[in-house]
Amino acid sequence: xxxxEISQAVVxxxxxxxRYLGELREQGVERISSGxxxxxxxxxxxxxRQDFNHFGGFGQQGYGYNVDFLYHEIxxxxxxxxxxxxxxxxxxxxxxxxxxxxxxxxxxFLVKGVFDVNPKLVGxxxxxxxxxxxxxxxxxxxxxxxxxxxxxxPKDSAIETAKLLVLCGVKAILNFAHVDLNVPxxxxxxxxxxxxxxxxxxxxxxxxxxxxxxxxxxxGGKEG
Amino acid sequence: xxxxEISQAVVxxxxxxxRYLGELREQGVERISSGxxxxxxxxxxxxxRQDFNHFGGFGQQGYGYNVDFLYHEIxxxxxxxxxxxxxxxxxxxxxxxxxxxxxxxxxxFLVKGVFDVNPKLVGxxxxxxxxxxxxxxxxxxxxxxxxxxxxxxPKDSAIETAKLLVLCGVKAILNFAHVDLNVPxxxxxxxxxxxxxxxxxxxxxxxxxxxxxxxxxxxGGKEG
DNA sequence: TAGATTGTTAATCGATTAACAATC
DNA sequence: TAGATTGTTAATCGATTAACAATC
Numbered sequence: 129x130x131x132x133e134i135s136q137a138v139v140x141x142x143x144x145x146x147r148y149l150g151e152l153r154e155q156g157v158e159r160i161s162s163g164x165x166x167x168x169x170x171x172x173x174x175x176x177r178q179d180f181n182h183f184g185g186f187g188q189q190g191y192g193y194n195v196d197f198l199y200h201e202i203x204x205x206x207x208x209x210x211x212x213x214x215x216x217x218x219x220x221x222x223x224x225x226x227x228x229x230x231x232x233x234x235x236x237f238l239v240k241g242v243f244d245v246n247p248k249l250v251g252x253x254x255x256x257x258x259x260x261x262x263x264x265x266x267x268x269x270x271x272x273x274x275x276x277x278x279x280x281x282p283k284d285s286a287i288e289t290a291k292l293l294v295l296c297g298v299k300a301i302l303n304f305a306h307v308d309l310n311v312p313x314x315x316x317x318x319x320x321x322x323x324x325x326x327x328x329x330x331x332x333x334x335x336x337x338x339x340x341x342x343x344x345x346x347x348g349g350k351e352g
Numbered sequence: 353x354x355x356x357e358i359s360q361a362v363v364x365x366x367x368x369x370x371r372y373l374g375e376l377r378e379q380g381v382e383r384i385s386s387g388x389x390x391x392x393x394x395x396x397x398x399x400x401r402q403d404f405n406h407f408g409g410f411g412q413q414g415y416g417y418n419v420d421f422l423y424h425e426i427x428x429x430x431x432x433x434x435x436x437x438x439x440x441x442x443x444x445x446x447x448x449x450x451x452x453x454x455x456x457x458x459x460x461f462l463v464k465g466v467f468d469v470n471p472k473l474v475g476x477x478x479x480x481x482x483x484x485x486x487x488x489x490x491x492x493x494x495x496x497x498x499x500x501x502x503x504x505x506p507k508d509s510a511i512e513t514a515k516l517l518v519l520c521g522v523k524a525i526l527n528f529a530h531v532d533l534n535v536p537x538x539x540x541x542x543x544x545x546x547x548x549x550x551x552x553x554x555x556x557x558x559x560x561x562x563x564x565x566x567x568x569x570x571x572g573g574k575e576g
Numbered sequence: 577t578a579g580a581t582t583g584t585t586a587a588t589c590g591a592t593t594a595a596c597a598a599t600c
Numbered sequence: 601t602a603g604a605t606t607g608t609t610a611a612t613c614g615a616t617t618a619a620c621a622a623t624c
Contacts, residue, residue, distance in 0.1 A: 137591065139555050143548035147530070161605060173605095174593050181607060189606040190600040206551045207558035221452040225445035229546070231530075237550060276553065300557045302550060306371070306455075314560055318553040320544065322453070324367035326461055326500075326526060327430045329542040331363050333499065333524045334431035336538055361615065385581060397581095398617050405583060413582040414624045 134182050141179060142206055144169070149199040161192035211236045213272050217289055218280035219244035219252075219259045222304060226278055227254045240272050245285075262289075269296040276300045283307045358406050365403060366430055368393070373423040385416035435460045437496050441513055442504035443468035443476075443483045446528060450502055451478045464496050486513075493520040500524045507531045 148169055152160060162180075166173035180186050180193070183205055187193045203209060214232075216223050219242050226232075227242050242259045244250060250261045260268065268274070277298045281289050286305030293301060300316040303309055309317050372393055376384060386404075390397035404410050404417070407429055411417045427433060438456075440447050443466050450456075451466050466483045468474060474485045484492065492498070501522045505513050510529030517525060524540040527533055533541050 134559075135591075136552075139552055140548075142555065143545070143551040144532075146551070147548075163605080172593060174595090175591095177606065177608085178592080185607065187606050188600060189598070190604045192605065205555065207554040208551065210558075212554065212557075221449035225449035226546075228445040231547060232550065235547065235551070237554075275557065276550075299561075300553050302553055308368075314564065316553055316556040316560065318549045318556075320546065320549055321367070322450075322544065323455060323459065324364075324371075325542045325544055326456065327367040327370070327432065327459070328360075328363055329500065329524050329526055329540055330431040330436065330461075331366065331429065332540040332542075333436075334434075335358075336540065337523075340538065359615075387581080396617060398619090399615095401582065401584085402616080409583065411582050412624060413622070414580045416581065 132182075138179050138182055142202055145176075145179070146199065146202045146206060146208075149195055149202065152195045153199050157195050159192045159194055162187070164192075208235050211238060212276050213238055213240050213274045214276040214278060215239070215241045215243060215265075215269065215274050216278045216280065217243050217262075217265075217293070218282075219246070219249045219254065220280060223278075223280040224254060226280065227257065237276070240274060241268055243268075265292065266296045269293075269298060274298060276302065278302045278304070279309075280304045356406075362403050362406055366426055369400075369403070370423065370426045370430060370432075373419055373426065376419045377423050381419050383416045383418055386411070388416075432459050435462060436500050437462055437464045437498045438500040438502060439463070439465045439467060439489075439493065439498050440502045440504065441467050441486075441489075441517070442506075443470070443473045443478065444504060447502075447504040448478060450504065451481065461500070464498060465492055467492075489516065490520045493517075493522060498522060500526065502526045502528070503533075504528045 148165070162173040162176040166176055169176075177187075180198070183201070186198050186201055200209075214237055216227050216239060219227070223242060223244070227239055232239065239255075239257065242254055242257050243262050243265055244259055245262050247261075249259050252259045274296075275298065277293045277300070279286060279289060279293070279301055283306045286303070286307050287309060290301060290303070290309040290311060294311055294315050299314070301309060301311070301318070303317055303319045304322070306321055306323060308319075311317055372389070386397040386400040389400055393400075401411075404422070407425070410422050410425055424433075438461055440451050440463060443451070447466060447468070451463055456463065463479075463481065466478055466481050467486050467489055468483055469486050471485075473483050476483045498520075499522065501517045501524070503510060503513060503517070503525055507530045510527070510531050511533060514525060514527070514533040514535060518535055518539050523538070525533060525535070525542070527541055527543045528546070530545055530547060532543075535541055
């Protein structure tokens, strides 16, 4: 009832909490305080408590947080307790790499199909999946109740493809194409712009060099 | 002299400006006002002017901004006017996909080498590059003045590999491994955590469904 | 010149951090 | 109970937006 909107800044931090809690859990750590976790994760204890409390009180005064419980709660908040059916659109290098990137499966993101328009690719096997032609996309999406699409097509066809995906009923798009998609409300888009990341890295590299001198010289300063 | 530090929020927006300005430029648009650009990019004109002014006055009152000039200025700010030598560490699916992803080259990011520890991969050709064994990494990095490394090794070896890269003199790492790297000051890291992106997408998908009902039904509402 | 639009200062908004009473 | 640590409110900090004088 009237759940206050959670800011994307908070949401963006959840996967990192989930990862650290997963590690602690595997190490057999049973409980952890926000203070200890803040040291490990290099954030403030205050932020940790604020973040968790957006979703309810997971901790206990004087005790801290139960690692296993918190891990599963955050997983549930992220929707990892449910299975997602996804398709990969674009079977180029990146699409193939992602199809082979098994790790998604164990979080409940099941790759059900891979699509492309290139007749040279259509029919090929990819980790047990046959690459299909885009013509069959609409039928496939409805048939298999696909809710997420991973978009790795060239940027010139990305906008058009996204439109088609939305029409077919896809509700979330992980977009690797280097364009902004314009989707209707209720359809979620998450962009992964690799060249943007590289440019940001380049900026920071240059700024640092400018500020502290370019000398890379061999050996040099041991950093404390 | 005493350049005020630019926030990462601003830096993160620069590649997007660069992209839109590049498009306008290709369309032959000569000048644009912050107002017009704000409509195209769906941000406030105020933010655009603030962002640009962090780096100096690129516009002219009553005229706006010269698209070509601004495009090149932002490129320069991002360090795209200089060439970067980079290596890809890890020649698995993702590493190979990135090596084949030519687009980096045209922005001055030159893939000079691909490395792996797997003897089955070492020696193979990848777009004109031979996959090399990690043993030769240090020599290669120094020889070719590599400043950026793209890290696509499994997470268990990522931290160790990053340490090695830093020792060899690499100044920036684009990290695809699903761990946080702990590098000394002056070494830049940019993380691309694909599963984090997918989890964020999943969160937003679930939140929306919860808030507005799960009904996906065929056909449904035409969005205005 | 008059109109347009920037550069920049001031106001607002939101996110992070600090503080502390509640409570296990 | 005393000590620890949360949940939560208040204070601070930073980023975004609004406003407008400067100026092309």
